[in-house]
Amino acid sequence: MKVLVTDPIADAGIDRLRAAGHEVETAYDVEGEALHAAVADANALIVRSGTTVDAALFEAAPDLVIVGRAGIGVDNIDIDAATEHGVIVANAPEGNVRAAAEHTVAMAFATARSIPQAHNRLTGGEWAKGDFLGTEVNNKTLGIVGFGRVGQEVGKRLASLGTDLVIFDPYISEERAEQFGAELVDDLDACLERSDFLTIHTPLTSETENMIGEAELAKLEGGYVVNCARGGIVDEAALAAAVEDGVLRGAAVDVFAEEPVSPDNPLLHVDDVIVTPHLGASTEAAQENVAVSTAEQVLAAFEDEPVVNALNAPSVDESAFPAIEPYIELAETAAKVAVQMFDDRVERVEVTYAGEIAEEDVDLVTASALKGVFQPLEWQANAVNAPGIAEKRGIDVTESKTRQSEDFQSLVTVTVGDGDREVSVCGTQFAGGDSRIVRIDDYRIDAIPHGHMLAVRNEDSPGVIGFIGTVLGEHDLNIAGMFNGRETIGGEALSVYNLDQPVPDEVLAQLEADERVMKTTYISLDNGE
Incomplete structure (x- = not known):
């Protein structure tokens, strides 16, 4: 069977596929007709966020069995078109959970203590000790929008440092929230009004796109926003304005509506907004984990076995x-x-x-x-x-x-x-x-x-x-x-x-x-x- 990989993944995943006897071809930075030609005889396609997998691609790939997303987000994959063509779509939600959670926590501390700004001033020759007065997370309220795997890991880490957790997630139960010592609220506004820090962990969907705009940010007055989930959930212009105008004390952003980010993006030009280039999953362990997990799911699909993280097909726990x-x-x-x-x-x-x-x-x-x-x-x-x-x-x-x-x-x-x-x-x-x-x-x-x-x-x-x-x-x-x-x-x-x-x-x-x-x-x- 032929596996096409169009975004770089760790060698461990490719090695696993080749060890199982399958042909693996890499074709990075291809798009349009070149991508369609490359996938024409492929049985599996492995992507990250850089490849757009749309209806036209499925039309061009009649032998495709599975699309594996080496990571969590699948907004670059047309799942409805995949289902119509009988193609499994599977992601790797576990492999980079710890990495994404740790980056979120790091970004929260970075914005609360102005660490990058202080670093830049000091390396520029200025001892600006009196210009930075940070915020402790102890005895603060952390609002978490989206309490899936990453949100739960972030909550556990920051709760252990003395924060109270308030959660907005329409898809979890109060019992699940209580297991983490968290309070589940009924709407986003209630979460925003209670929060000193807000961290976001939802997928980008039609429901969540621009979910947090000017009006929502105003309810978080004096607080901080951390977004290491997906770009497009927070209105970027509104967030930049809220920080620049002093409505918010700071923000930390790892993801953008358009990536690579445009130099004109307003978030790049506000001193109290910290930005990183989508590094949430960028650890050696995370990259190896998601590559191997994705490879294992491709192999399962080839063997007509359950694909445990299939998003558009029935699956079953491996033990069952x-x-x-x-x-x-x-x-x-x-x-x-x-x-x-x-x-x-x-x-x-x-x-x-x-x-x-x-x-x-x-x-x-x-x-x-x-x-x-x-x-x-x-x-x-x-x-x-x-x-x-x-x-x-x-x-x-x-x-x-x-x-x-x-x-x-x-x-x-x-x-x-x-x-x-x-x-x-x-x-x-x-x-x-x-x-x-x-x-x-x-x-x-x-x-x-x-x-x-x-x-x-x-x-x-x-x-x-x-x-x-x-x-x-x-x-x-x-x-x-x-x-x-x-x-x-x-x-x-x-x-x-x-x-x-x-x-x-x-x-x-x-x-x-x-x-x-x-x-x-x-x-x-x-x-x-």
């Missing part, structure tokens, strides 16, 4: 994966059987879990079932875009669980249907990775789901099975296995055959010409291999 792993392929296979036997417009899909599997996180299994529904109809369907395909087509998708599982430890049932009829296929997993289809509708069977299959609904009468076998033999179709189920003696039966070859249409027609045969369905699994 062994419990659901056997059912991922089983659900996909059961869905393929169901949709091919239904052979009509699908309006609803239901995935039911029974037994021990019902206690697990099964989002990834359900996504795999949807993939199985759509793959026979639309080759580009996968676990990433299948939920979106269902939504676009107006297909109702439901998931249900029950502890009751008939005679099996765990069962996964996929049902496809419309308003009038449906087909249900139920599978289980035996020891040693042995998958079985154990029920189709009301017929109990024991079929091996693999390769070429033929399902026949027929009368339960003597000679029918022999007739079917004879027809298959006349056409040199070898039967590898045969399974039969019936509702009542002499009623309707369902027989399922594993075959070594695909079944031509003329064979199906010949079988259905017999009045004892109601319906035949050729089912192709595993691309017929």
Whole structure:
């Protein structure tokens, strides 16, 4: 597999990919048509913040499986377009958390004690001891906007130095805030009005862009602002004016709306604003951590294993994966059987879990079932875009669980249907990775789901099975296995055959010409291999 890296990452990540046997190509500072040409045959793309990954790029990269962001922020990646094209987007949120938190704390101290300004005056030959009167963080209130991983690490560090924590984050609970000894407030204004120091740790989205402007900064009068998250969250002109006019005592900024920053940016020209060139993640340990983490996620995607930091695909904790792993392929296979036997417009899909599997996180299994529904109809369907395909087509998708599982430890049932009829296929997993289809509708069977299959609904009468076998033999179709189920003696039966070859249409027609045969369905699994 080919991995294209378009922004510099630590060698440890590239070495990990090459050690796994993959081709790694680096193409830094490419854009436009050159970028599209470079990614045309890539299976994975690794970027940082310097590469714009838009809809046009996904159009130019038909073989792309995953885009790995070696860092946290993904505002340079069109996730909707990635999902539409079935491409996983994954970031590396853990690798540089400590580095970003430490830089934030350093910037808070730097602005509170005017460290860069004092340094410049002293190296310029001036002993300006009386011109700098700093602010201690002890007994001050730290406002944190966005209490994710970095925000939590910053809070822990500054709380240990005597600050009180006030948090604004609509997506965390009071219980979570209390675990850090913090107070969760309902709105941004309340956070600003209480804060002596304000630090920002939210992603840049349409909701957070220019979230803090002139009016918001006025509520922080006499305080300090530290932004080491993403540029564009704080109105830069308003922040520069607030510091220059004395509304704020100082600010420290590591990120900008446009990077590299323009020399005309007003934040560069205010004495009490400290600026650094996006250094939050710039430590040796952080760069190695995010590179290796991103490489591991690329490798997981190549192996169809969970991508733990996927942003647009179901994922599962690594420790929980062994419990659901056997059912991922089983659900996909059961869905393929169901949709091919239904052979009509699908309006609803239901995935039911029974037994021990019902206690697990099964989002990834359900996504795999949807993939199985759509793959026979639309080759580009996968676990990433299948939920979106269902939504676009107006297909109702439901998931249900029950502890009751008939005679099996765990069962996964996929049902496809419309308003009038449906087909249900139920599978289980035996020891040693042995998958079985154990029920189709009301017929109990024991079929091996693999390769070429033929399902026949027929009368339960003597000679029918022999007739079917004879027809298959006349056409040199070898039967590898045969399974039969019936509702009542002499009623309707369902027989399922594993075959070594695909079944031509003329064979199906010949079988259905017999009045004892109601319906035949050729089912192709595993691309017929």
